[in-house]
Amino acid sequence: MLAAALGLARAGLRAAARPAVLLHARFEGSSTTETRPTVRPKDEVAQNQLCAFGEYVAEILPKYIQQVQVTCFNELEIFIHPDGIVPILTFLRDHTNAQFKSLADLTAIDVPTRQYRFEIVYNLLSLRFNSRIRVKTYTDELTPVDSAVSVHQAANWYEREVWDMYGIFFANHPDLRRILTDYGFEGHPFRKDFPLSGYVEIIVLNFPSRSVSTGKKE
Amino acid sequence: MAGALKKTTGLVGLAVAENPHEHLRILYTKILAALQDIPKDAAYRKYTEQIVNERFNMVKTEPNVQKLEDKMKSGQIEEVIIQAESELSLARKMAQWKPWEPLVEEPPTDQWRWPI
Numbered sequence: 001m002l003a004a005a006l007g008l009a010r011a012g013l014r015a016a017a018r019p020a021v022l023l024h025a026r027f028e029g030s031s032t033t034e035t036r037p038t039v040r041p042k043d044e045v046a047q048n049q050l051c052a053f054g055e056y057v058a059e060i061l062p063k064y065i066q067q068v069q070v071t072c073f074n075e076l077e078i079f080i081h082p083d084g085i086v087p088i089l090t091f092l093r094d095h096t097n098a099q100f101k102s103l104a105d106l107t108a109i110d111v112p113t114r115q116y117r118f119e120i121v122y123n124l125l126s127l128r129f130n131s132r133i134r135v136k137t138y139t140d141e142l143t144p145v146d147s148a149v150s151v152h153q154a155a156n157w158y159e160r161e162v163w164d165m166y167g168i169f170f171a172n173h174p175d176l177r178r179i180l181t182d183y184g185f186e187g188h189p190f191r192k193d194f195p196l197s198g199y200v201e202i203i204v205l206n207f208p209s210r211s212v213s214t215g216k217k218e
Numbered sequence: 219m220a221g222a223l224k225k226t227t228g229l230v231g232l233a234v235a236e237n238p239h240e241h242l243r244i245l246y247t248k249i250l251a252a253l254q255d256i257p258k259d260a261a262y263r264k265y266t267e268q269i270v271n272e273r274f275n276m277v278k279t280e281p282n283v284q285k286l287e288d289k290m291k292s293g294q295i296e297e298v299i300i301q302a303e304s305e306l307s308l309a310r311k312m313a314q315w316k317p318w319e320p321l322v323e324e325p326p327t328d329q330w331r332w333p334i
Contacts (some may be wrong), residue, residue, distance in 0.1 A: 067330055094307060114325045
């Protein structure tokens with residue numbers, strides 16, 4: 001009896017953690033069927049604000065900005081010439097109307113069919129104005145690109161990762177070396193022409209702990 | 219005036235500024251001087267002068283720090299000082315980079331096409 005009461009109390013506590021409404025709603029039959037399509041409602045205000053800011057930035061920096069667009073998910077994207085990386089990132093960080101102090105992400109995309117196959121993407125966040133912006137540049141395998149470390153310290157390891165995975169060289173980077181691949185690894189794994197299971201087979205031994213290459217090459 | 223200093227900004231590493239009006243006045247004058255090196259028709263000069271003059275007037279007319287912060291609506295006065303310092307360094311760099319010139323180089327035709 002006592003055990004049952006304790007069990008009930010425990011179950012009661014657990015059920016109370018979830019709101020009671022959820023427990024009922026799960027097994028309710030559908031009395032009215034929903035006919036509206038499940039698409040995100042258009043947020044005109046945010047879209048207009050982002051468009052206005054995009055035009056503002058494009059007006060101030062026409063030397064480097066090639067294109068500005070606002071996606072349907074209300075994301076502002078700026079496409080720039082690679083010479084303009086440091087000027088544009090410094091502008092976005094320092095200008096009073098921008099203040100994108102936080103570099104959220106730095107990545108690259110490989111599209112082998114293009115003349116400049118790599119596209120470098122910077123995602124910035126403004127804490128003052130609670131808004132995000134994406135800056136995109138391009139380069140090919142042999143052209144170095146200016147490092148963003150002088151503008152955002154956070155770019156340090158991100159650029160090391162892009163170098164390791166894609167082979168994009170960042171000029172003026174303080175310490176550009178491999179960060180994710182093994183020590184003697186050859187190749188840049190995220191490129192589209194690098195095969196999924198790589199070129200060399202490796203056996204990982206636990207006792208003694210070491211990894212041995214079998215020498216078998218694909 | 220000196221006795222009305224707030225205890226703390228609430229932000230780590232940001233000390234309370236004594237005499238922020240003086241500090242801001244110097245910074246805004248320097249920014250306006252740095253903007254003189256930029257051609258008059260450049261959009262950056264136009265917009266930055268607008269922002270700086272607006273804030274400068276607010277600093278000149280409002281002696282109380284708390285009311286000045288509310289008028290500017292840009293966080294604490296210490297943060298406003300930091301914004302002015304970054305704007306100053308940016309204005310000096312912009313005079314070097316000259317970003318108001320026309321586009322440096324057009325991208326290849328399908329560079330920004332998505333989906334490919």
